[in-house]
Amino acid sequence: MIRFILADLNRFRLGAFFIAAIVALAVALGVAVTLQERALRLGSARAAEKFDLIVGAAGSETQLVLSSVFLQPSALPLMPGKVLSDLEADPRVAWAAPIGFGDFFGSSPIVGTTTTLVKNISAGVSEGAVFAREGEAVIGADVMLPMGATVKPMHGTLGEGGHTHTELAYTVVGRLKPTGSAWDKAILVPIKAVWDIHGLGHHHDDGDADEHDHDHAAADQNAAKPAGTEMAEHHDGHDDHDEHDHHAIDPNEAINEQWQGELPGLPAVVVKPKSIADAYKLRQQYRKDATLAVFPAEVLTKLYATLGDVKKVLSAVAGGAQLLVGAALILVIVMHIGQRRKQIGALRAFGAPREAVFGIVWLELFGLVAAGVVAGIGLGYLAARVIAARLAADSGFHMPVSFAAEDGGALALLLLAAACLCLLPAIIAYRQPPASALRG
């Protein structure tokens, strides 16, 4: 029987191939949608898991999470620096760390923060060490730079017409272990350096508010200089832009994370509360006035609720495609059976039982469809992997594409449906009277 089926498939190999291929494509569509949606969910949940609570200036919750967890460039409003010192002093807080954005090196965001955050966000360095001086940088696992490389920060990205800072260039001193998040593409530097470059947070005797136009208007990523922020005092810089009278920053100055004096405005502070109860209390406390506190996990859940509808639509499209393919195939196959009535009649005339005819038709079809389903699963998985890999290359955000136990149930259901559909042509072949088939 198997040999006959194989010979038959071989005779109609082109048609057989197309049937399997069409089934495979329809299945791949559904598989890719399912896998991609799950990967996005798992990946972002994983990326958010290091960030228990984020405090920022009042504004969009989603934007705060996207900018801090996924390092998506955007103009976050600033909140007073005092929020950071208050949080650090709060007994309910295990640790708190500022994050400051705005600069880029190539496509890598340069994120100013503290060693506390660096140590908590990843499992340590894979080479080198964490920054200890103002001119040092530690890079995420996916940043393609060697140790000792020089990083000249650019305000905004090139594409946005940013300009290069000349006040300070960082030296890469370490590389973090992979975190699977967007932070793998980031270059982490002392927050102090970011402030200094942007002329923030200096309290010098001659604070004459010498209005320094940093020329950021076009590329201002983080609204880095809200009105009222104390401006830097400018020493005579080495650079030739006379109107850019930068003060020199000493790259070798050891960083001090015990803040002194008034801190400049900040876009976000990552907070690790001591307990869940503390987390809720802190969130409530900082959801007032000018600040906003969010649990990233919660914000993401809300986002998924929206995304869930999109997934439903996509799944319905994929399901519809599968249904159409199934119906079209059954039609083609029933027509094919009709064309082969004589052959089927002959099998019985020469002594094959009708049950064997039924078995052949069903097995041959189901084999084809099952092969298509299996190929489709592989294809869908591959597609999801490719999409995830491209996303990871672009953003550093890793999405774990994987099958879950529930997929087994879905697969079984799909195969069952295929098995049932294949029954129809098999029954037609089974019931076909052999005598009239042989005639004419």
Place this chain on the structure above:
Amino acid sequence: MIDLSIKALEVTFPGLATPALSIDEFRLAAGGKLAVTGASGSGKSTLVNILTGLERPRTGAVRWGGTDIASLSESRRDRWRGETIGLVMQDFYLFEGLSALDNILLPARLARAATAEMTERARELLRIVGLSRPEQKVETMSRGEMQRVAVARAVVRRPAVIIADEPTASLDSESGAQVADLIMTLAEREGSTLIVVSHDPALIGRFDKRIRLVGGRIAAETIEAAA
């Protein structure tokens, strides 16, 4: 070896004024040999379909060795046919992509009746019908060779009855004679009852019992003394 008895058989088709086949009484002894002739449309193939159980007679009885095949269910008739009847048709109905040997064994295999001994017999039959390459794919064979494979297929399960519907009609006279020879010899050797429908005078001439159908009725029955 079983005998045939037909009683009050009438086969009608919708849209046909007269029955396609109408036989009051007919007998063929076990091991007997019968040639059926008649003009086109006279009901010869209809008779073959009835005798092989491919079509169930609605009126009358067709008994092979005491079994009324009209009383068998469709599935039982399939099994009975596989075991009892060896069929050769004008079109060979060989299955492309399979070798000569596999074609001979295919129905037996599908009925789960194939044995190692039967495979041996299939090889021997291939030698007897004059084919030396059992693994040759049937689509590469000449028509005469194909019909010889079909003859081997018909007899491989040692059927009690061999029925052939115009076995030589689509062959040239030489391969036709060869195939006719084979059918006669093999039926003789196995002692099978043999019924052959044919227009071929060379083939018909070799039978001493002949019937001629006209409009579905037996118009003439000839029994010659054994030569």
